[in-house]
Amino acid sequence: MSTSTVSNSGKIKWWGGRISPANVEYGKLMMWFFLISDALTFGAFLISYGTTRFATASWPDPNKVFNAVPGLEGHYPLVYVSIMTFILIVSSVTMVLAVQAGQRLDKKAVVINLVLTIIGGLMFVGCQALEWIHLHHEGAWWGRNPFLNYDGTAASPNFTNYFFTITGFHGFHVSTGILINIIMLIMTLCGTFDKRKSYLMIEKAGLYWHFVDLVWVFVFTCFYLI
Amino acid sequence: MSNELVLHSDVDVINEEFMHHAHGHEHHQPFITKYIFSMDHKMIAKQFLLSGIFWAIIGGLLSVVFRLQLGFPDQSFPILEELLGKKWAPGGHITADAYYALITIHGTVLLFFVLTGGLSGTFANFLIPLQIGARDMASPLMNMLSYWFFFTAGVIMLCSLFLETGPFAGGWQAYPPLSALADASKGSGAGMDYWTISMVLFVVSQLLGGLNYISTVLNLRTKGMSMTRLPLTVWALMLQAVLGVLSFPVLTAGFVLLIFDRHFGTSFYLSDIFVNGVGALSHEGGNAILYQHLFWFLGHPEVYIVILPAMGIVSEVMSVNARKPIFGYTAMIGSMFAIVVLAFLVWAHHMFVTGLNPFLGSIFVLLTLLIAIPSAIKAFNWITTLWKGNNIFRPGMMFAIGFVSLFISGGLTGIFLGNAAIDIHVHDTYFVIAHFHLVMGVAGFFGMFCGIYHWYPKMFGRYMNNTLGDVHFWITLIGAYCIFWPMYYEGMAGMPRRYYTYDTWESFKQFAELNKFISIAAIITFFAQFLFVFNFFYSMYKGRKVRESNPYHSNTLEWTTPINPGHGNWEGDLPEVHRWPYDYNKDGREFVTQVTPVEDGEELH
Amino acid sequence: MENIEYSEAKRSSLKKEVIKVTVILTVVTIIELIMGFIMMDWAEGSFKRHLFKGIIIILMLAKAYYIVAHFMHLGHENKIMKRLIVVPLLIFIWFIIAFLADGHSYLELRSKYDPYSVEMNEKVLPAEHGQHQDAEHHEAEQE
Numbered sequence: 014m015s016t017s018t019v020s021n022s023g024k025i026k027w028w029g030g031r032i033s034p035a036n037v038e039y040g041k042l043m044m045w046f047f048l049i050s051d052a053l054t055f056g057a058f059l060i061s062y063g064t065t066r067f068a069t070a071s072w073p074d075p076n077k078v079f080n081a082v083p084g085l086e087g088h089y090p091l092v093y094v095s096i097m098t099f100i101l102i103v104s105s106v107t108m109v110l111a112v113q114a115g116q117r118l119d120k121k122a123v124v125i126n127l128v129l130t131i132i133g134g135l136m137f138v139g140c141q142a143l144e145w146i147h148l149h150h151e152g153a154w155w156g157r158n159p160f161l162n163y164d165g166t167a168a169s170p171n172f173t174n175y176f177f178t179i180t181g182f183h184g185f186h187v188s189t190g191i192l193i194n195i196i197m198l199i200m201t202l203c204g205t206f207d208k209r210k211s212y213l214m215i216e217k218a219g220l221y222w223h224f225v226d227l228v229w230v231f232v233f234t235c236f237y238l239i
Numbered sequence: 240m241s242n243e244l245v246l247h248s249d250v251d252v253i254n255e256e257f258m259h260h261a262h263g264h265e266h267h268q269p270f271i272t273k274y275i276f277s278m279d280h281k282m283i284a285k286q287f288l289l290s291g292i293f294w295a296i297i298g299g300l301l302s303v304v305f306r307l308q309l310g311f312p313d314q315s316f317p318i319l320e321e322l323l324g325k326k327w328a329p330g331g332h333i334t335a336d337a338y339y340a341l342i343t344i345h346g347t348v349l350l351f352f353v354l355t356g357g358l359s360g361t362f363a364n365f366l367i368p369l370q371i372g373a374r375d376m377a378s379p380l381m382n383m384l385s386y387w388f389f390f391t392a393g394v395i396m397l398c399s400l401f402l403e404t405g406p407f408a409g410g411w412q413a414y415p416p417l418s419a420l421a422d423a424s425k426g427s428g429a430g431m432d433y434w435t436i437s438m439v440l441f442v443v444s445q446l447l448g449g450l451n452y453i454s455t456v457l458n459l460r461t462k463g464m465s466m467t468r469l470p471l472t473v474w475a476l477m478l479q480a481v482l483g484v485l486s487f488p489v490l491t492a493g494f495v496l497l498i499f500d501r502h503f504g505t506s507f508y509l510s511d512i513f514v515n516g517v518g519a520l521s522h523e524g525g526n527a528i529l530y531q532h533l534f535w536f537l538g539h540p541e542v543y544i545v546i547l548p549a550m551g552i553v554s555e556v557m558s559v560n561a562r563k564p565i566f567g568y569t570a571m572i573g574s575m576f577a578i579v580v581l582a583f584l585v586w587a588h589h590m591f592v593t594g595l596n597p598f599l600g601s602i603f604v605l606l607t608l609l610i611a612i613p614s615a616i617k618a619f620n621w622i623t624t625l626w627k628g629n630n631i632f633r634p635g636m637m638f639a640i641g642f643v644s645l646f647i648s649g650g651l652t653g654i655f656l657g658n659a660a661i662d663i664h665v666h667d668t669y670f671v672i673a674h675f676h677l678v679m680g681v682a683g684f685f686g687m688f689c690g691i692y693h694w695y696p697k698m699f700g701r702y703m704n705n706t707l708g709d710v711h712f713w714i715t716l717i718g719a720y721c722i723f724w725p726m727y728y729e730g731m732a733g734m735p736r737r738y739y740t741y742d743t744w745e746s747f748k749q750f751a752e753l754n755k756f757i758s759i760a761a762i763i764t765f766f767a768q769f770l771f772v773f774n775f776f777y778s779m780y781k782g783r784k785v786r787e788s789n790p791y792h793s794n795t796l797e798w799t800t801p802i803n804p805g806h807g808n809w810e811g812d813l814p815e816v817h818r819w820p821y822d823y824n825k826d827g828r829e830f831v832t833q834v835t836p837v838e839d840g841e842e843l844h
Numbered sequence: 845m846e847n848i849e850y851s852e853a854k855r856s857s858l859k860k861e862v863i864k865v866t867v868i869l870t871v872v873t874i875i876e877l878i879m880g881f882i883m884m885d886w887a888e889g890s891f892k893r894h895l896f897k898g899i900i901i902i903l904m905l906a907k908a909y910y911i912v913a914h915f916m917h918l919g920h921e922n923k924i925m926k927r928l929i930v931v932p933l934l935i936f937i938w939f940i941i942a943f944l945a946d947g948h949s950y951l952e953l954r955s956k957y958d959p960y961s962v963e964m965n966e967k968v969l970p971a972e973h974g975q976h977q978d979a980e981h982h983e984a985e986q987e
Contacts, residue, residue, distance in 0.1 A: 023763075027924055029462075030372075030461055030816065031463075031464075033457065034924045034930055035457065035458075036921065036924075037921065037925055038458075039378070039455075039458045042453075042457065043381075043450045043454045045451050049485070050446060050450075050487070050488045050931065051488065052933065053485055053486075053488040054488035054492045056489075056939065057488065060944070061493075061507070061529055063940070063943065063944050064529055064532070064943045064944055064947035065507070065524070065529065066947070067944045067948040067951065068526050068529075068950040068951045070961075072888075084479040088885065090880075095873070095877050098873055099873070100868050102866070112917075113859075155499060156503065156505050161966065161969055164968070166966065166967055166968055166969065166971050167964070167967060169524025169525075170505065170506055171506060171524045171525065173660065174506065174507060178499055178505070219915075220916055223912075226911060226915070227908055227912065227916075229896075230904055230908055230911065231904065234876070234900060237523070238876060238879075239900055483936065526947070526950060527948070532943055532946065536939070583938070585936050587942060592947075595946060599942060599945050599946055599949065603942075756864075
């Protein structure tokens, strides 16, 4: 029996040792596994939120809570959060472009797209900060919930508790992502990746950034839509 | 992405560095990078081991102190006042608060710091690169950070022991409201803050370590080392890392919510209940059971995180010392996989009496009982490995056999506890204590001892003393059964756990003498462990030197390294693997190492 | 180590993929928002609202699939990598079912055995912050 990585029939033996069965460099593999574990953290938060909702008789209607748009009078439910969602999707797209530029070693395109991604991230965090400030003015905070349930009964503070905790945790991840992207930008500008002839780090940062976007898809749906 | 990138990792840098040093010979590393901030996986393993031993002594000592209370509730021990101070043990009699703090820290320290950090931290770091044929872990830096997070977690936990109000005292699971309200008990204030910070750091350490273990096993196996040629230790250590990576984050989420409840006025776990010492709570809508769900979603995989490495070590040591291939290699892997999957499906069997929906409970009963199948397969395989083997009873082997004994006698009662109908009767009694101490606590320790005695020559280049090892084994095994076996009977009689004193119950007075017996056995067993500690440190400097590179005639790769391997493990090229690791007594040969090429006409196992 | 050669054809196909996925994500989000607007006035707990919520969850999973498969490139990895990532996530199934089921069971237990919590759940407060309460579907069955 041969022990080389390629069998007699010419097929690659992925599990045979010496090569990565997933055909992925170890750092990227670790990043993926880290994201899985982070997905479980967010999953645990969102499932706790769901459990509490299932254990509570009535719940505030998100459309009546999140209905303000800065600079506009009147109630516009879902409008503001849609803007936030689009900002994040667009920043994810620029990140993909940065990763692809990195794969063809196009330093200039990497820089441009990374800058755009960072701007998108900052806009998102800014929007979130504005929303938090607005809610805080309305009297909502951890442990305080001024909003009534949809049926007019008093709501438990868990509505705001979960909202601030989970969006806060997500915002923390976005901020970390921005920080990582800034580091990537500096490293790109310094030519670190050109020297290595590999922009793999950008790919890993990209994975993290897309994950943040992915989590927002869930947070957005769970808090604003249903 | 090209596969060449796969090899372009930090490990290659080490490789080059290693080759460079190999030629340069006399190479002096400064003390601080060689022994303290070392990135060598073997040194990190030893650091984990030493920390584990330190914490095991602390955790064991705590149990001696509270066993004194349980066994001799009316007697006073002036030494306790000396040891714990006037506040905790006035007149040589520990207070109820101190008692609760002791059992809490005993549980936390032994489960997390010794049996998780100490056991898997030591052997995953030590064995994974050596047995798969890698120079080091995929990321040595993260590996080092993993230890230092663990160390910091330990320092913070140690500090909490010296707080004026004492460490956390609400049980190692830290259920709210005791853990959520600073005024609920003495340890719930600063003690709980320290506890939480320490545990969060510990989770970070476990994640850094776990990600590293998994990626290393997947990516850095040497040529020819396919997954079905891995020793069972590596399989077990990788699967426990999978468990850790998937379950610890859930605990983190639970802790974050708990921290908010403690400090930011939220009510995730608190509702409008009345708490003694605090009064009526103004919190609304929380659900303390939610914490229990989140906790046990980690907590159950956690016990497999403890037991899987022990299982792996025992399988390997048993096969080497029985001079026989391990019985049912693929069945072993399969049952470990089954355990990993089931670990995530059964957590609520810890919560049958919380008002869990009975229908949901019945599903959990069913899933729980399924665990008996892979466990039984493993126990059967170990016994069959011993069957008609040329057993060599070195201390490592003794502990391996002891492990199987404990695993069976502790594990069988798990079937009782997994049934909701019986669990409602014995829940939170000494029956549970006996069950998990035998099947997870002492068995985990036996796995650890087994591994230490077996791989000590590889770690330090010297042997441990076998006579002392044998004495240590027999006292520990008999002691463990003397401590925990009677607890089954106490538990069946309904004696509840965690109680400070049983004075007020006429029904438990019959156990006064038995409690005394258990306490004496516990104290003897605890102090017998110093035989091991002495043996460990004495042999490090004075033990018999290892003269041959493969003293056990073992097949695995770690014995193909030099007696005292440097950073990089192998001089020259990495070994190439041609066969599985269990070719003992095959075709008339006593052992065939993994690096031996397959002969013409030879059949693989 | 050789760099991966990027032919123009591959580059444009990648670009096409990004544009396609972006359009899909945008369209799905818009559909979700429209559904959100439509169901806004429907009574909470009604069947059609539940139905819409279910559809929104399915759309959410579809979005997640596109992000993971295309933006995170998992679709282009080999089969082993895909399995390594997807299989562990299956534990979410029982995680979600068991948690939510027990949460619901907790609610039912309290509405059966805890009169105080029932009373608190039914106490209608005067509207604040200019919210208009639509409690019409609620009061009918109480006496």
